[in-house]
Amino acid sequence: MAETFDCAVPDSRVAGLAAAARAVRAGRLVVLPTDTVYGIGCDAFSTSGVAALLAAKRRGPDMPVPVLVGSWTTIDGLVGRVPQEARDLIEAFWPGPLSVVLPHAASLSWDLGRTKGTVMLRMPLHPVALELLRDVGPMAVSSANVSGQPPAADAANAREQLGDLVDVYLDGGPSGEPVASTIVDLTADVPRLLRTGDVSAEQVAEVIGREVAPA
Template identity: 45%
Template sequence: MEIIKADGGLSAENLATIDEAVKSSKLLVMPTDTVYGIATIPFEPQAVERLQSAKGRGEDFPPPVLVSGPAALEELLALPNSGLSGMPRAQFEAASKLAQAFWPGPLTIIAKARPSLGWDLGKTGGTIALRMPNHPVALEILGATGPLAVTSANRHGAPPATNLSAATAYFWDKVAVYVDAGESPSGLPSTIVDVTRLDTETRLPRLIRQGGVSLDEISAALA
């Protein structure tokens, strides 16, 4: 178990240590703009299983994926122009508008995943939940590792960790690397919306969880 202090950002050596850990299917605790998250690579089933086991959850609770920018929509989602496997254009446009309005920030967007990804995150129904965090250290990490499967750093049903002390109390040596960036800026979870379930009249996505972005703000962004 290694603890990396990130008071002034991360060094190249720090980032290499983090990248090596997650690429070896190990677990990472990292800061975000909401709460601390527990993370690993999303494309290795063994790594995702280890993440879910540490969290105390199963396939019914697939973890979201944190990304370094809106370009991830083009890379990870089923694009409208990709034939039968593509998502409806209205859904992709809604996801794009929301990412432009609220990323980086506390909004998680659920949309149809690109089938060729082949990621096994659990019972997703062919979707993927994406968010770009508004935290410099988190973005440094994502820039080095690429997308990461990240869920709040706590045991299922317990309060999310907002500092490293709480995170280590939950996981201790189950996590290979902890990144300490002090107290979480907000302590609030992200809002989660599902654009695969747009209301036929309002064109608003289904609200899954209320967090740092209000439904009124989402409505204004999609108007």
Template identity: 40%
Template sequence: MARMLTLQADPQKAAEAVGQVIRRGGVVAIPTESFYAVGASPFDEAAVRRVGRMKGRAQGKPLLVLIAEPAQLEGIVAEVTEGAAVLMQRFWPGPLTIVFPAASDLPEVLTLGTGTVGVRQPAYPALVELLRRTGPLTGTSANRSGEPPAQTAEEVQAALGSEVDVILDGGPTAGGLPSTIVQTVGSIRLLREGPIARERIAAALAEAGLVLAS
């Protein structure tokens, strides 16, 4: 069973404990705006491999990364494309994952050889504060591939408690749709429509003279 920490009881102490686990190469489960996520340092190849194994993740599905603020893109992305900059300005923080060119030294196990990496800046204040302390973390949902995502710490414990080191209990999450995903490498394409509709993405890009591919 994973160690359970309560976020509301002492947020600072909980964040410090999670940070220590991450720095030791550990894997944690953390609450987001929608579901619980499995977090590990995206720069730690062994930790990212652990996340992939516990998810039972199929090849061809890279892991996304959560950041506290755009400054944390350093070391993760090779460049911020014009389209990405427009979408960051309009929709971050929020439920939009932007696919960037990946930094050359980012572990291939994270990108699965695609040369790209998906990144999101969440709008959940407690998670943002945690990410400021830990640095960027992977943000894949805390469930095995093909199973429903967890909305409570208890559901994470039941599904992955033997495989994560710590579960940060932030209470029930809101659920809803997974984030919208937009590819900004080459042509700008909508990979998955979520809380932010295609029309809003297209309109934001059009204002900057850019086009969302059909």
């Protein structure tokens, strides 16, 4: 039976984060608030967890699951090489609504879907999400909804859609307007904008010092 924890209440927040950490380490699913929309997540290195996440969303592996991290330095262990443009964007916009796509480290054993050797990384600007990520490490996280339905803007809506497929729901209150993160692909010679969100193409170009190709 899924449990919901009100993170506005200090004791409930502590208990919820502990329960979520146990679930993640066991390869199970949790729902957590982020600075964009609510996310459904698991240990990024749990093959069974990612499979359960995709099944809960009723989605196939053709849309790989992004990875959330709790610190800037975490990415150094996840990608083969971090280009200076990526570091500049991370310094400017993390934590926040900017995702970067980079080649993942060849040594990593994970299965996030059909990634073609890449990984999408983001550090969310939400205290509950950051506390959990700093405890358990990188998490595979997608929007907390069934594919084709609107992303959940609160824990109750996430639970309506996902029910007992998720072990723990961390209720951090309404997420506000469901604005997606901007996605910048840095896997080729020319940076490419895959999606425009809260961070504009002009802001990205200003930080890296050159134009960004449209999707």
